[in-house]
Amino acid sequence: MRLQLSKLAVIISFYINTIAATDRPRSFVCERKYFPADVISKAIGDSCNALEYADIKCRAIAAFDGTVLFGIRDAVLFSTPTRACHDHKYEGGNLLILETSTRRIDSRFVIDSMCNLIGLIYLNNRSFFRCAETIDSDHATDIGSDIWSNTLPKNFGYRCDHKIFHYQDILRSFEYLRLQFFKPAGTTRRLKPIKVSSDDFSGSDVYLWPVYADGMVRPGSLARTGLYRIATNGAKNMLGLMYRNNKDWHRCIEMKSVDPKLSTVGDGTKNSIGETIFDNLSAYKCGQRIFSIITLNSHMQAACRVIREDARKAAAGESSFPIPDPAAKHGEINTRFWPLRLPELNGDKNVQRQRYSYLKLDLDCKFLGVFKCVNGKFFSCLSLKASPSSLE
Structure with a gap:
């Protein structure tokens, strides 16, 4: 009742x-x-x-x-x-x-x-x-x-001072970078990373590569977002994302999605x-x-x-x-x-x-x-x- x-x-x-x-x-x-x-x-x-x-x-x-x-x-x-x-x-x-x-x-x-x-x-x-x-x-x-x-919580993306990059977009951009890493010399434009020593990565040297087309890789596009970069170690393994505030580089916060x-x-x-x-x-x-x-x-x-x-x-x-x-x-x-x-x-x-x-x-x-x-x-x-x- x-x-x-x-x-x-x-x-x-x-x-x-x-x-x-x-x-x-x-x-x-x-x-x-x-x-x-x-x-x-x-x-x-x-x-x-x-x-x-x-x-x-x-x-x-x-x-x-x-x-x-x-x-x-x-x-x-x-x-x-x-x-x-x-x-x-x-x-x-x-x-x-x-x-x-x-x-x-x-x-x-x-x-x-x-x-x-x-x-x-x-x-x-x-x-x-x-x-x-x-x-x-x-x-x-x-x-x-x-x-x-x-x-369970899933990888969702990165938050760089309130700017959001979706995880899959960054992965696609990194895969595009990897293709450039292993192309024969002289067949592609030389990629020049920025080398920094970051306390956000235990004081290690990290290499910062451009995020192509805001993480969305488009054929023939080399548009780069200078304030936001993919961080790798010396072996070119991806560590995360970093952004520049004035002259300093900071690690972006990794986010997971939950239900x-x-x-x-x-x-x-x-x-x-x-x-x-x-x-x-x-x-x-x-x-x-x-x-x-x-x-x-x-x-x-x-x-x-x-x-x-x-x-x-x-x-x-x-x-x-x-x-x-x-x-x-x-x-x-x-x-x-x-x-x-x-x-x-x-x-x-x-x-x-x-x-x-x-x-x-x-x-x-x-x-x-x-x-x-x-x-x-x-x-x-x-x-x-x-x-x-x-x-x-």
Whole structure:
């Protein structure tokens, strides 16, 4: 039998999932853009604020289907642009809409309804792809193997003062160099390495060779990136990558990609990511749009988490709910509306013309239906009366 959620259950659910989530610093690479752990840490709070506070017209928070990229089939996730929210303090209204509508932002943070970071994604040719989660090679053995999936950390690339070189690109460039090493004298341009003594390589002499075409070897190309070079020993064995800062050469940081396990709390009352499975939900149709039970369940979890936080803020008269219940004027002081976030519409310039949908609930987190808002008035949507035992 499903759990009838109360205020106490909201608190328990929140803390169970928080304990289950990893507190390991996490960094990501989206194509060639590096997101360090300190940026990620701040972004989680920014994304959570966007989920809690932002006006529903704001495109900076959107529902995201994590089935394909993250294997999460029983919950809806939420995405925010990676360059939105930073250095902003919430003061009400559409704090993000200007930045998202005037700048092209191709990467997104993905969180769940409880503000846990799921991962990063990036947009390429109107399709989303998962960003690589990375760790520095010298830290790989310091982290317990129990957090990894069946795939062990893999060689990913090099980070040279935030510039990213993919491992396979550097290998191709090195193989191109090797061909030049062993060509007969006089048949190719003479390669002239830079010889340095580097403390980063135990004080040994290393030889620095150009990275051809940014690591991407192109026929006939001898374009070299002078600031970044492949390091070898005297036997021409590859040691790594180095970059120049002013007159000094520094070793680039080797990175590995990882695929962490998602924390799960599946006990029959929660889904795979720890969200409470709510009673009395059914799919709803608002106009031409259908909201599934999965979608409503995740939004209920987000709304109930904020109810818990609002209870703590009540003494200061603060509230995170974007839209108060108009019926409160007539005595219904214990009900709230929570916006149902829609999937991102790439390039859509007509968000102002959409009709917005909300779920209604009380302060005990009892689901009271789905409503659409037209010209400031709320109208009940059509319940499709799906089986309450199904999340499909």
